[in-house]
Amino acid sequence: MRMVFRWFGEGNDTVSLDHIRQIPGVEGIVWALHDLPVGEEWPMERIEQIRDQASAYGLHIDVVESVNVHEDIKLGLPSRDRYIDNYIRTIEKLGKVGVKVICYNFMPVFDWARTDLHKLGPDGSTALFFEKSKIHGIDPLELVRTINQNSALTMPGWEPERLAHLTSLFDAYRNVSEEDLWDNLEYFLSKVIPAAEKNGIRMAIHPDDPPWPIFGLPRVITSQDNIRRFLSLYDSPANSVTLCSGSLGANPSNDIVAMIHEFHDRIPFTHIRNVKVFENGDFIETSHRTQDGTVDIEGVVQAYHENGYTGYTRPDHGRHIWGEECRPGYGLYDRALGIMYLWGLWDAYKRSAAAPSQLKEAVQ
Known part of the structure; x- marks a missing residue:
């Protein structure tokens, strides 16, 4: 397991590279050029700038x-x-600076959805919250306004410029079915996976968050069956999954541990x-602790250990604790605790696995 930490860049993150390098076991950052419009080719000088910034603190940009x-x-x-x-062309440039994994998603319009960015918990911390009944009655435009008003930093997937095009986007998706979205995803894979293979990069799709349709928009990366179908669209190690226990875990019927055992060799990156x-x-x-939530985090880590996982891992979202003012879900303290x-x-499972051989050596 190789630990990494998401970083949104200088001036766009309350967490510094100096903070990140002090977290035990963190070897690299998870990054992007968040200010560039979607669909634009990434400039090489900007990519190299991030590489150099991270390298100055002993961190990689894999x-x-x-x-x-x-x-x-x-939309096809x-x-x-x-x-x-x-x-x-962006894949080719990223390959030149040593990038190994590109995480992406195929969610229409919204990358993720929550109804409250600072839901107060019984211990005084706040966290991202999803109120299922509210999402059915809320105007998507109003939700975008709320998301952006409650964060001084850019929220990937909820950029203010989306407001200008939201109505037309919903109109465009009106006749797009789930099967249409599958077809368009397959077309995308047929073009980019060969390029990823040539450049030593694994494309790792992120599950839909939450893992069910919202606002009448289709979603496809929602379950074990659908991940299996996705991986069969292009049978290559370069076509892989970013397995996110939180996104998939919002549906209790999803067995995350079973997914890890089935797909572990196609998971180069995990949240x-x-x-x-x-x-x-x-x-x-919630906190990452198993007892605080619904997801069996102990079982998740054990499944990765049992399968000899050597991919990249990040703690993903955290609560807002100890008065920290930060990007919603992306403060320093709770993610570092995670x-x-x-x-x-991981260390406990590693020691447990080694115990029988150590006992045998002691007896001999």
Whole structure:
């Protein structure tokens, strides 16, 4: 397991590279050029700038999250080839600086959805919260306004410029079915996976968050069956999954441990976090500790250990604790605590696995 930490860049993150390098076991950052419009080819000088910034603190840039997919690609419009060409050229540039994994998603319009960015918990911390009944009655435009008003930093997937195009995007998706989205995803893979293979990069799709349709928009990366179908669209190690225990775990019927055992060789990057799911379908993001949520984080880490996992891991979202003012879900303190919890589990499983051989050596 190789621990990494998401960083949004200088001036766009309350967490510094100096903070990140002090977290035990963290070897690299998970990054992107968040200020560039979706679909634009990434400039080499900007990529090298991030590499140099990270390198100055002894951190690598092996994992990118995300090179976002333009809506024209998801919609299957004739213009998609132009954006796919830009995507391929970006893949080629990232390969030149040693990037190994590109995380991306194929969610229409919204990368993720929550109804409250600072839901107060019983211990005084706040966290991202999803109120299922509210999402059915809220105007998507109003939700975007709320998201942006409650964060001084850019929220990937909820950029203010989306407001200008939201109505037209919903109109464009009106006749796009789930099967259409599968077809458009397969077309995208047929173009970019060969480029990824040539450049030593694994494309790792992120599950839908939450893992069910919202606002009438189709979603496809939602379950074990659907991940299996996705991986069969292009049978290559370069076509892989970013397994996010929090996104998939919002649906209690998803067995994350079983997914790891089945797909471990196609998971080059994993997000490990916990959520507490309530009986009415609402969920709140909790600490990483197993007992605090619904996801079996102990079982998740054990499954990775049992399968000899050597991919990249990040703690993903955290609560807002100890008065920290930060990007919602992306403060320093709770994510650092999460990392230490994950390392504690990993080290315990490692020692447990070694115990029989150590006992045998002691007897001899």
